[in-house]
Amino acid sequence: MSAAGERSVEAVGLDAPRAAVPKLLAPSPHHALFWLCAVLLGAALVVGLRLIGNEYGYFAGYFILQYIVLSSAWNILGGYAGYVNFGAAGFMAAGAYTAIALRKAFGLDLLPGIVAAGFVAGLLGLGTGYLTLRLRGVFFSIATLCLAVVLQTLIVNWDYVGGSRGAYIVRPREVPPFVSYGEYMFVVMLVLAILAVGISRTVELSRLGRGLQAIRDNERAAEAVGVPTLRLKLIATTLCGALMGVAGAPLPYYSGYLNPEAAFSLAYAVNAIAMPLIGGAGSWLGPVIGAVLLGGLQQAATVTISSALNLWIVGWMLVIFVALFPRGIIGWFRRRA
Amino acid sequence: MSAALQDPAPAPLLRAEKVGKRFGGFVALAEVDLVLRPGERLGLIGPNGSGKSTFVNCISGDFAQHDGSVTLAGAKLDGLKPHARARRGLARTFQLPQPFRSLTVLENVRVPLLFGGHAADATERAMACLEQVELAAKAARLPRELTQVEQRRLELARAIALDPQLLIADEAMAGLSHAEVDQIIALLLRLNAAGTAVIMIEHIMRAVTEFSERLIVFVAGRKIADGAPREVLAMPEVEGAYLGKQ
Amino acid sequence: MDPDLILLLNGIVSGLLLGGLYAAAATGLAVSFGMLDIVNIAHPALMVMGAFTVVLIGTALGLDPLLVAVLQAPLFYLLGVLIYGVYHHFFEKRGEEALQGLAFFFGVMFIIEVGLVMAFGPEQRFLDPPYAFITWRLGEIDLPLRMLAPALLALAALGALHLYLKRSFTGLAVAAVAQDAEALRLMAVNPVRIKRLAFGLSVALASIAGGALVVVQPVDPSSGQIFIGRVFAICIMGGMASLPGCLTAALLFGVVENVTATFYGPSWSPAVAFGWLLLVLAFRPQGLFGRMA
Numbered sequence: 001m002s003a004a005g006e007r008s009v010e011a012v013g014l015d016a017p018r019a020a021v022p023k024l025l026a027p028s029p030h031h032a033l034f035w036l037c038a039v040l041l042g043a044a045l046v047v048g049l050r051l052i053g054n055e056y057g058y059f060a061g062y063f064i065l066q067y068i069v070l071s072s073a074w075n076i077l078g079g080y081a082g083y084v085n086f087g088a089a090g091f092m093a094a095g096a097y098t099a100i101a102l103r104k105a106f107g108l109d110l111l112p113g114i115v116a117a118g119f120v121a122g123l124l125g126l127g128t129g130y131l132t133l134r135l136r137g138v139f140f141s142i143a144t145l146c147l148a149v150v151l152q153t154l155i156v157n158w159d160y161v162g163g164s165r166g167a168y169i170v171r172p173r174e175v176p177p178f179v180s181y182g183e184y185m186f187v188v189m190l191v192l193a194i195l196a197v198g199i200s201r202t203v204e205l206s207r208l209g210r211g212l213q214a215i216r217d218n219e220r221a222a223e224a225v226g227v228p229t230l231r232l233k234l235i236a237t238t239l240c241g242a243l244m245g246v247a248g249a250p251l252p253y254y255s256g257y258l259n260p261e262a263a264f265s266l267a268y269a270v271n272a273i274a275m276p277l278i279g280g281a282g283s284w285l286g287p288v289i290g291a292v293l294l295g296g297l298q299q300a301a302t303v304t305i306s307s308a309l310n311l312w313i314v315g316w317m318l319v320i321f322v323a324l325f326p327r328g329i330i331g332w333f334r335r336r337a
Numbered sequence: 338m339s340a341a342l343q344d345p346a347p348a349p350l351l352r353a354e355k356v357g358k359r360f361g362g363f364v365a366l367a368e369v370d371l372v373l374r375p376g377e378r379l380g381l382i383g384p385n386g387s388g389k390s391t392f393v394n395c396i397s398g399d400f401a402q403h404d405g406s407v408t409l410a411g412a413k414l415d416g417l418k419p420h421a422r423a424r425r426g427l428a429r430t431f432q433l434p435q436p437f438r439s440l441t442v443l444e445n446v447r448v449p450l451l452f453g454g455h456a457a458d459a460t461e462r463a464m465a466c467l468e469q470v471e472l473a474a475k476a477a478r479l480p481r482e483l484t485q486v487e488q489r490r491l492e493l494a495r496a497i498a499l500d501p502q503l504l505i506a507d508e509a510m511a512g513l514s515h516a517e518v519d520q521i522i523a524l525l526l527r528l529n530a531a532g533t534a535v536i537m538i539e540h541i542m543r544a545v546t547e548f549s550e551r552l553i554v555f556v557a558g559r560k561i562a563d564g565a566p567r568e569v570l571a572m573p574e575v576e577g578a579y580l581g582k583q
Numbered sequence: 584m585d586p587d588l589i590l591l592l593n594g595i596v597s598g599l600l601l602g603g604l605y606a607a608a609a610t611g612l613a614v615s616f617g618m619l620d621i622v623n624i625a626h627p628a629l630m631v632m633g634a635f636t637v638v639l640i641g642t643a644l645g646l647d648p649l650l651v652a653v654l655q656a657p658l659f660y661l662l663g664v665l666i667y668g669v670y671h672h673f674f675e676k677r678g679e680e681a682l683q684g685l686a687f688f689f690g691v692m693f694i695i696e697v698g699l700v701m702a703f704g705p706e707q708r709f710l711d712p713p714y715a716f717i718t719w720r721l722g723e724i725d726l727p728l729r730m731l732a733p734a735l736l737a738l739a740a741l742g743a744l745h746l747y748l749k750r751s752f753t754g755l756a757v758a759a760v761a762q763d764a765e766a767l768r769l770m771a772v773n774p775v776r777i778k779r780l781a782f783g784l785s786v787a788l789a790s791i792a793g794g795a796l797v798v799v800q801p802v803d804p805s806s807g808q809i810f811i812g813r814v815f816a817i818c819i820m821g822g823m824a825s826l827p828g829c830l831t832a833a834l835l836f837g838v839v840e841n842v843t844a845t846f847y848g849p850s851w852s853p854a855v856a857f858g859w860l861l862l863v864l865a866f867r868p869q870g871l872f873g874r875m876a
Contacts, residue, residue, distance in 0.1 A: 082681055082682050084682060084686065084689075131861050131864060131865040132861075137681060138622045138681075138685065139864050139868065141622075141624075141685055142622075142860070143860065143861060143864060145811050145812075145815075146811055146812035146856070146857045146860055147857070148808075149812060149853050150812070150854050150856075150858075152853075153851065153853045154854065156850065157850055157851070207451045207452070210440075210447065210448055210451055211448070211451070211452060213440060214437045214440070214448045216682075217436075217439050217440065218436070218438070220399070220419075220431075221431065221435035221436070221437065221495075222420075222437070222448070223418065223423075224397065224420075224423060224428075224429055224431075224435075225423055225428075225449035225452075225495050225496075225499060226420045226423035226452045226499060227420055227448060227449075228418075228421075230418075266693065269693075270690075270693050273686055274690075277683075277686055281682070308700050308701045311693075311697050312694065312697045314693075315690050315693040315694040315697060318686060319690035319691065319694065322673075322674075322686045322687050322690070323673040323674075323683075323687065326679055
């Protein structure tokens, strides 16, 4: 904002707060502008990667985009409403195995698989929430913590989707308009990421988002002023679970093979929490920043250090950030500004 | 209950019948009856632990379960959650102000409007509520930047935004100065003049006597007196059980 | 006797012994989660870490694993004091337990688990004391010492803790810390000091449970994950802050899980734990023996 603009607002503020303040406080959400920018940015990424013409670019891009979906999903429940979902790996694997099962049963392709994965994982979130959200928030968190273990048990015992041996999905060499399968997967994940960020942003700026923030700040007061807290929390858990499932659905298509160990990898659980918290939970941009930063670092580091050490560092970063910068990178910058 | 008792005009706004609450073996509130007319100003006093807040929590729905039954404007509230009661026009404030700490003052007041069917003009209505409590100039501030009395007023603005038929002010003046107490009383009187019934729970006797047109007294989970303030305060059992202890 | 009945009886008895181990694992949580209201989800990870150090020290010095578990407990106490110090300074004091504090313990859990993988590899570790291969027989019922000895140690630790909480001044203060700040003030004790001490004790208990665990079964770095569901289910079923409740719930749980495993196969036991946890949360969050507040 220009200096002149600030001064005029101040001057008006003294005389007629009624007219000026709402203008200041409730900027129009600019939804159309956001979507336009997101699509342009996405197109630029596709063009840029095609110009570079390196398959590794698609690989790294997919890796980061998948985490943008996952951490935006976590943020809807964790960042806005303050309810911690530890089960990212479980929801993601639920999505991945939904895609596998549908492929085996009906020969369905990736895109219907993604829709179904969102549906199944959303129901899973709704069910877990319905059983535990009447209680204090920690009980929901504890339930999600165990959810992944149980789902893994079920999958390991379910021979139809390969059990502990895993399942294969034969990848086509090429998918027509795309130059390579890698580009195809990248574009799929790019679209999902734009949708996930867009949804998380829309939620944040909507009535639902305000209600969730009120719940996070003070659930009892929220209830007392007419916020239907249980219903909003259930909507948020469902949405959170569904988006996590969506992030997982392309996983078997991407790698061509999936076993329970890979699908339930600890990396998903920890990154889904670390990325939004490090980027700045509570704002739609925080998870994006966290995912790009942390995902990029991990992608770069896999070349030089072991994956275990990589994850160990993420764990330490999570602990150090929540202790020293509880508002994340965004919060830190806002305070400086 | 006979038909004759149900019909006398004006119809009661709030009717609490045999409302009680036990915690394990401890009886916090025992079979309290209360009928409140629309627009009435009721003071509720009693020593600490006499069941005042327990009673409020039963009425507001903060306790999922209690004995007895509560009716607001003819509709049963039993089993309804606090948010559903709030939407029916039952507002309350808390003993300690409970703002949404990460939301601005304006957003704090917009929340009840967004969920109360006024999403379209929530901002304008919220500003109007803030003007009623003289907080409009601080609409962009965060709650932690407010003084104590301003936080109390914010709490009242949020309650006003519900357009309540009944407001329960649970110790809304605790810790305030003499002048600040006067501000809050004036505010509550204005609100009452616009048609809202008010139950004031308060330790500050001056505020209660100045404000109330009727006074009830709780001691040890029971209602021991109910009537005009002057008469109630003159009752020997009230003096003995309550005022004597202070 | 009917072979199915013998199977069932043996299932119940070894379930009770297993329950002793679970009791040791869950009482630490009953102290931290139940009494102090600190949601230490890293508790099972700390237990597994205890099991690994028992293997390491026991193998190096040729000592009995249960003895090592007791000897190393003071070190775990100090570790607990340290963790609580960090938690209190950065989260509890600021009132940010709910989101950031929970994420902190998740991070601690994660660091321990991945740290163990890096230090020891993902393989299973075990340390068999000589008595691990002895089984006493009472008629048709087997009493393997591999399970009996850890269960007895667990019960002894539980009993000692129970006496401490009921009889000593600081023990009473621990019980009061979550419920009654006023009483603490009258006792003239600093709640932070009491919480630090009690949290240290809970982590020391995790170490003893870890020692017991490694005698019963081999452990790997991710063993803690399976225990999260179990210990929280037991702790909540037992009424959160009650040691007798916790013990009863643990024994009951051990029997149910073991009988399920006997008849349906052990691969389903994590699902049993989670199913119980969900049922408890949905229908009796106040615990099996508690009453609703």
